[in-house]
Amino acid sequence: MTVSDPIISARGLGVRFNKGRRRNLRVREMLFFGSKRDPNKTEDSFWPLRDLSFDIRPGEAVGIIGKNGTGKSTLLKMIAGVLIPDEGTVEVHGKVAPLLELSAGFSGDLTGRENVMLVGALHGMSQKTLKAKFDEIVDFAGEQVARSIDSPVRHYSSGMKVRLGFAVIAQLSHPILLVDEVMAVGDAEFRKKCYGTMEKLLAEGRTLVLVSHNEGDLTRFCTRGLYINGGRLTVDGTVQEALDAYKGLVRT
Numbered sequence: 001m002t003v004s005d006p007i008i009s010a011r012g013l014g015v016r017f018n019k020g021r022r023r024n025l026r027v028r029e030m031l032f033f034g035s036k037r038d039p040n041k042t043e044d045s046f047w048p049l050r051d052l053s054f055d056i057r058p059g060e061a062v063g064i065i066g067k068n069g070t071g072k073s074t075l076l077k078m079i080a081g082v083l084i085p086d087e088g089t090v091e092v093h094g095k096v097a098p099l100l101e102l103s104a105g106f107s108g109d110l111t112g113r114e115n116v117m118l119v120g121a122l123h124g125m126s127q128k129t130l131k132a133k134f135d136e137i138v139d140f141a142g143e144q145v146a147r148s149i150d151s152p153v154r155h156y157s158s159g160m161k162v163r164l165g166f167a168v169i170a171q172l173s174h175p176i177l178l179v180d181e182v183m184a185v186g187d188a189e190f191r192k193k194c195y196g197t198m199e200k201l202l203a204e205g206r207t208l209v210l211v212s213h214n215e216g217d218l219t220r221f222c223t224r225g226l227y228i229n230g231g232r233l234t235v236d237g238t239v240q241e242a243l244d245a246y247k248g249l250v251r252t
């Protein structure tokens with residue numbers, strides 16, 4: 001791969017969901033139907049995203065913009081490899097640091113400390129690195145988390161989970177950072193820390209894909225914007241062009 005080759009490449013990407021229930025059959029479906037879902041199950045299904053094609057190059061910071069429910073989070077999940085597309089492909093050339101869910105994949109019954117070790121290890125951090133970084137992670141997450149670090153995470157507020165999740169993921173050296181609305185949850189002090197961290201990671205040349213409804217965050221971090229409307233990618237341009245389309249200033 002040369003420097004200008006895409007680090008993320010989507011071609012004709014689409015996904016189908018069944019109405020009225022959250023999908024929780026992923027593993028079972030995969031066992032029976034390979035990488036595709038049950039082809040007979042078409043009733044009551046819909047395509048939140050269809051025919052998306054784009055390339056993202058290393059070091060780019062791209063905002064995904066669109067109304068509620070247009071499939072922004074779904075797109076990030078497909079890039080992260082936790083959701084399998086029903087048509088098309090997404091190729092990702094590099095490890096992904098995902099901040100997709102508010103809970104950061106934490107297990108409620110485990111303590112904050114155990115979760116940091118588990119989630120860090122699942123993302124490939126060695127025990128040695130995790131031990132060395134542990135205090136820094138807890139310190140980043142703030143005083144409230146530090147006081148509860150040996151309590152089960154199910155007792156944490158969503159803000160506490162996000163802070164601890166961000167603190168762990170920010171330590172990963174992975175080249176691709178996927179961030180879904182995480183900064184919206186924190187208070188002003190935490191947001192300031194997040195901004196500083198994101199700026200540092202971008203200055204290091206990481207690739208960012210950011211889902212946000214916050215225009216300030218999008219223009220602060222992203223140079224490029226993908227505007228998704230009606231399940232299609234309708235604008236792939238500067239972040240301002242995508243925001244203008246979102247705000248209905250231009251016809252798409």
Ligand SMILES: Nc1ncnc2c1ncn2[C@@H]1O[C@H](COP(=O)(O)OP(=O)(O)OP(=O)(O)O)[C@@H](O)[C@H]1O
Nearest residue numbers: 017018021022023048067068069070071072073074
């Ligand atoms: N697992 C699922 N099963 C069925 N439908 C789903 C599933 N996940 C999401 N959806 C639906 O797919 C559509 C896209 O959801 P998604 O969360 O990706 O939108 P979004 O653009 O991120 O929304 P928001 O801005 O509100 O976060 C929505 O209609 C949502 O209700």
